Amino acid sequence: MMNEIMTSQPSWLNVLKFTGLGVALILVVILFVTYAILAERKVMAFMQMRPGPNRIGGKLGILQTLADVLKLLLKENITPKSADKLLFLVAPVIAFAPAFMVMAVIPFSENVTFANLNVGVLYYVGISGLSIIGIVAAGWASNNKYSLLGGMRAAAQMISYEIPLVLSLLGVILLTGSMNLNDIIKAQDNVWYIFTQPIAFVIFFIAAIAELNRGPFDLVEAESELVGGFSTEYTGFRWAIFMLAEYFYLFAMSSLITVLFLGGWQPVMFLGFIPGSVWFALKFLFVVFLFLWIRFTFPRIRADQLMELGWKVLLPLALANVFITAIIKEIFFR
Amino acid sequence: MIHSAWLIPVLPLLSFLIVILFLRNKPKLGSLVANCFSLITFILATLVLVGRLQGDSLLREWNWLEVGSTTITLGFEINALNSLMLFIVSFVSFLVNVYSLEYMEGDDRKSIFFAYLGLFTFAMLALVISPNLLQTYIFWELVGLGSFLLIGFYFYKDSARAAAKKAFIMTRIGDVGLLIGILLLFTQVGSFEYDEIFAAVRNGELIGSVITASAILIFIGAVGKSGQFPLHTWLPDAMEGPTPVSALIHAATMVAAGVYLVAATYPLFEVSQIALTTVAVVGCFTAIFAASIGLFQKDIKRVLAYSTVSQLGFMMLALGTSGYVAGVFHLTTHAFFKALLFLAAGSVIHAVHTQDIEEMGGLNKRMKITSLVFLIGTLAISGFPLFSGFFSKEEILISAWTSGNEIMFFIALFTAFLTSLYMFRVYFLVFTGETSEASSHAKESGSAILVPMLILAVFAVFSGFINTHWFGTYLSDFLLEDAQITVKETHAPTWILYAATIVSLAGIFTSYLLFGKNKTKFGESSFSKSPVYSIVYNKYYIDEIYDAIVVKPTRLFAAGLKFIEWFCVGGIMKTISGCIQFVGWIGSRLQSGKIQTYGTIAVFIFALFILVYGVTNGGLLK
């Protein structure tokens, strides 16, 4: 689709067409976010043997999130007096924009890929790294020590875990011989990479949790330590945008894991008659459930443990995985 | 013994080094050590004199420097004049050392004083035995240094400092003449050796004018050191030093050095009649001139100082009128009685704590021995018959007469009258009459002061008999043994002897009338208001004249030069350095250590370059 924009003549029709496509995608993702939040609360409730939200929209609380969003929209936007006003305003945008940008490279089905980039994987990693700046800027602009600490922790954590994340990806890329996500999916015709690259999957999954700042790695907004982390001073819709970015990333990361390790839209064995997008959705939902499951199962870890895990366990493991994969490829897939 | 004569100057040097290095803060030990060395020196000098009396002269030399074909030597020489001088110097020096034991008692820097005495003695002794002019000059300057240190011993007194500087500078003027003379001789003869120079003179290798010039130049050096007329002003001022120093300087060493130098280079003078006449005229004028000043001075030491100048004039007169023996003879006798007088005066000052003779009086009751020895000294210097001064002065008068210059003879005769007049003035004012207030608490000095004076008194009385027409001319024979001069046999008329005696007695008598009987005190008499008195009392305003014609113009000239240097040379320099400083200032401003400044400059200049390139031949607008 990207190439189409570049090569076509500029016209209002094209502008409308591509804008419409973008809006459609964002609507889908927002729908997901809405129900992901509900799902999170429901799953948490089930795991904790309680009903969860059940008042609005029937027993299932279907309209709960909508009500929450409405509440956030109506709330006053407070800007702290000593805050750096410009940055305070811009920070949520900086944090949010990359979260949507990364969606562009994800192939949701055989046909639906917004940008079929040769360096798709790297694009995802690079762009997602940008939102750290938004978080740090938010922490800085709030002029609040908890916010600042939260921002610094976020930056440190994300930089630390980006390295094992990318290194674990290398195994997959090595086996595929391409960084194009479509190529990677096609390479999983027979066997998913979760089977050929189990170590990479485990590392990637753990690093992904850390990148998403979800439990048990949610030190960035650890309420008991930092009140609310970088978003302490944010209220109303600005705060909502941070939440939105977080869930966007959950969406994107789940999609990426689906693509990288679970074969993306590839059907399971003989069930090829079911459309690829459905397969993608199923696998994707499973991954999301995994994230929720882990969040409610494990306790939060300490900051030093976090760093040690990242640098002393995941990084060497990922490196070893790259070596082993390279050797295996050299021997068996020559 | 005569072969180890070089030890004589070395011993005082050792004394100086030991005392100044190790015994600085031990006055007792230091002074004792210095005295021991002094005694040994004296004994050695006596032995050398005895050895010389029994044997021959000795000249020992070692090569020091070889410059091209010229060899400069170091060594020592013992001849009649040298050995006599060695004896006199070491003898007086020893007595002064002993005397100072008591005189300097209680001074914080007693050790240093003795060390300086050692240095001074060393320089003088070494000067005396030098066989060549260069060595002489070296020690000549060392003598100057020694005198500078001793005169300025009480350096905390402004006047002492000034006197020390004055002595140093005035003698330096003479020394320049001496140096030029030595160099002149060296260029002509090619050697510093006395013997070679004299040989050259004898053989007629030198033209007359060179001899005259070098002789007069050497004489200028002697004028400076011996305080002859134009350069005499430092000598009375040098009285600022401790009294024993005055005795040493004025009797035996420093001032004698000038006379000694002329005597040592006498063959040179002898050839040139002009030089001889110069010496005689200067000496004669100095004698009468200083005597007239001495007549009116109030300070006992100053009177003695002017008498020294006057007596030195006598010696020069003698030398200038071919009275070689007479000059050296008077130098010898003078050394004894003048040392005696100074020591006695020191004893008096020690007792009454003033130097003004008009405040003293009647001391002969309180200080019998001092009074006696002072009288002996006064008689000796006045030429009282049978005292040492009588014989030596008579010799001088004879030589003045025989040289055929009657004016000088009569001036000398009158000076002899003046000498006895003012010397007895001192004696009468200080020792006779009623006891003045200042003298009332005076006490006789201790034995360390008295013994040297008594010894000197003996010499003052009897030293004249070594050269008399009655008993024998021992000194004359001894000196002429190896003095390379021609002796003119002359017959002096006998009336000179009577004239001298009469003049001396007349002086004493006049003095008695004026001062012994009437106690005339110039400072209180109506005479003090007359211009004559004030002119003479103020030493003919010589110092003031010097100040006016030398010091002030020099200062003015220097101020002019300073002005030129400051505004012209300095201005140019300031301008140049200012320009450079300005450039440097800009440079240092650019070197601020700030990288951005450097970057800005670099970019700015690069932009200039690229702009010029682009606009000119880069074809920017093509």
Place this chain on the structure above:
Amino acid sequence: MSSSGIVFSIIAICAILGGLMMITLKKVMHMTVAMILTYFSIAALYVLLTAEFVAVAQVLVYSGGITILMVFGIMLTYHKAENRDEEKVSSFRKLITFLSVATLGIVSYFLVAPVDFVAEEIFVGDHTKAIGEILYTNYIIPFELVSILLLVALIGAVLLAKKDKEEANE
């Protein structure tokens, strides 16, 4: 003008805007954030030049890595009085610098303006693969050297920024 021309214009304006904001803004943090815009625009420019790998590397290194590093630097050396880029720099020097830089720019413009090379499709297919192949064949030694350089820089930076033992004990 083609659509790519419009895209280029937008990107160029964004890049220059980011740079100008970097120069004119007062707070260091704002400048840093403004630079992200420029870095990102440049990455987009690389995409326009069909250099996707370089573009992604640009985002990864500059927007992600170096900017975060700078933000850390600002935070660690945070000093209230120095948060602002004070006006102590003399306006004379600013003027001189501006004139010099402008001269350089203008002259360079005249040098660059006549350049009219034609774009060629230099490589059909996967750029990334080709870059990798060239890196590991022609440029293997520089590549290894760069890896050593990065290692040295890493260790050096850690050593430099680390507190001395005595210092830490105090």
Place this chain on the structure above:
Amino acid sequence: MSSIPASSFLLLAIILFCIGLYGALTKRNTVVVLISIELMLNAANINLVTFSKYGLTPNLTGHIFSLFVMAVAAAEAAVALAILIALYRNKPTILIDEMDDLKH
């Protein structure tokens, strides 16, 4: 895509380079100076990449070079900041014109 002339890219590079140069010479905060220097490097990179597409012999070398430049820039930034922090500990200033202790 070929409709964009090469000079446009080069001009953009010039403008960015000039902005970076101006910033490097007039900004007092060391961090900003570093950022400006990075901007200058970026401008150079634009040229490299441009000439690997346009030019007499276009090839991938430009890409490779720009990648090396990035690596070096990253190393430079890391070391520079480490130096800055070490300096800041000794002398609490990050103004570049106060870091002139080597002046004399």
